[in-house]
Amino acid sequence: MKNSKNAQSRRKFISKTAVLATGVVLGGPKLFGAPAIITSYNKPFSKVNGVQIGCITYSFRDMEDQSAEATLQYVLDSGISAIELMGGPAESFAGMPTNPVDRRTMRSLSRVVNPNEDQKKELADLKAQSASFAKQLTKWRANAPFEKFSDFKKMYADKGVKIYAFKPNAFGKESSDIDINYGFKAAKALGASHVTVELPGDDEHTLKLGQMAAKHNMKIAYHGHTQQTPTWWDTALKQSPSNMMNIDIGHYVAAGNTDTLDILKRKNERISSMHLKDRKNKVNGQENMVFGKGDTPVVEILQLMRDNKYKFPATVELEYKIPEGSTSVQEVAKCVEYCKKALES
Template identity: 60%
Template sequence: MNNKKNTVSRRNFISSSAALAIGTTLVGPNIFGRNRLLNSPVPNSKIKGVQIGVITYSFRSMPDQSAEATLQYVLDSGINAVELMGDPAETFAGKPESPVNWRTFYGLMGKKRNNELNPEEEKSFLEMQNTMDAYNKEVATWRSTVSMDKFKELRKMYNDAGVTIYAFKPNAFGKDNTDEEINYGFKAAKALGASHVTLEHPSDDEHTEKLGEMASKHGIYVAYHGHTQQTPTFWDTALEQSKYNALNLDLGHFVAAGNEAPLEIIKKKHNHIKSMHVKDRQTPEHGQSNVVWGEGDTPLIEALQLMRDKGYSFPATIELEYDIPEGSNAITEVKKCLAFAKNALES
């Protein structure tokens, strides 16, 4: 997948992208409340017809995880469309406060997924999981009665700042969630202005059929995400079950899974893709690592140019997963990713 010509091309893109991002890349956000937001320039990350967005998970390392601070991170990154994680929106709407440190929990969850937990971390993860189980019951009760007014208010705040919300990812669509929570998730997504919700594929045909049926009643699509279990036929059963079942393709994970010809799945499934996560990962032969854009085996340039040339309308969602270099921060790195995409699309 990486011949000499492509390697040289990627090096050129890295240099050009760095040049585009230089100047403000090391400046963090200045959060001064609503007045700061109103004074922020309106971003535009739709480039040559391709909407470049970002999943707000990319800012998980930032100190303030409120909806207002998250919006500021998005604005400072130059992005005008997002896949919004559940926590900022639900906290804004009054969700009970979590007794668990989310950053720690997500970190352990990632290591658990990769079978990298040591015995002490495994014990901590299990303790957190037990605490989370009790907390989730409390949240389920809250979700069953909460008004949509605060979600509409959040949508207006984001829209007024120039940012649209195209996808919503609350932890409300799993097999352990109640039907009331699932319906809540669809209603909240609609209130936020999203066209679809995203979630990890449950690997359960009965559940994807149920979600597809429930989604049809709300007119909101369910876009299933995958990691290295993705294959070209990974979504086929769900797609056959309901027209409201769709893809949240992750191109980097798809490459890391060892799939050949990653551009082909975009071509074949583009009518079912509601949004696509973009990151650079290596093939299994090269270690599967998340790396700085342009240094891995994921054909990001070619994928973005394919979207441009074919007029595909789904967003390309920046997901920052490589290690943030010392002295940098998430905003800086997202800006670099955006500059890389801009370079690709304007070439």
């Protein structure tokens, strides 16, 4: 589909739905302004015409309270009934030790070109603390209370929220077999069909992860940013049927790829879940935008999923700047409403 046609379609769509999209407001713990998404018994329902609209809980990273209970409320207030869950809320609920290392400071010091002696010492201390914590974490994971993850699943399910994917920090190249097995076991206890991780760029590691996923009867889906290309996942996909894609379609457009709809058509059976955001393309600056304002054909993507009965969920990932006076919860709710209207058009 040509860009001009996409732009015309989006403008027409936006003009029809602008009032609804901007009229979603929150009042206390309930969501108002999107009655078609909320079903009876105060449970959300964000599966529209066969397409599951979800979100990754990373979208709520600006919220002060990151507990299991608070995160559940953010999801409910957004009108979401299925999620990709970041590790934090579930792992803290299960009693995982808290990392004493300020990772932002460590990353910042690591980027200093000509560090002074004090900076070198501070960075060395942080790295030593980080290595010590990694050992402590692996020890905890070896005997993790997986019944707590089952309890977490039940708490969310009782409110109408399904966990379809789990993203703990357990699958990197530095992760031990104990960490990796823990990640799959926790995901299964949460009811997830797959875990997600950044594609490591290491063929041996993706082969290992695919083999370990198969042993747990799980899938592992690889996420990417602007390094995504039409063939970026091919090696991992050939290595194992348990290796899957967690394509980020907004980043894919920002990378300069022009086959947005075609890659979904070609690869749909190997996509476990898709991150959905609206970014400008490479020529236009790659900025993250409010849905309908960028170059990502969000409407056409959702309608393609609907019309072809694709099974993977569309995971809203909020990365555009939150307007003054709003919150991530309100913005995710607007994104959900935008998606819903696209699927009903």
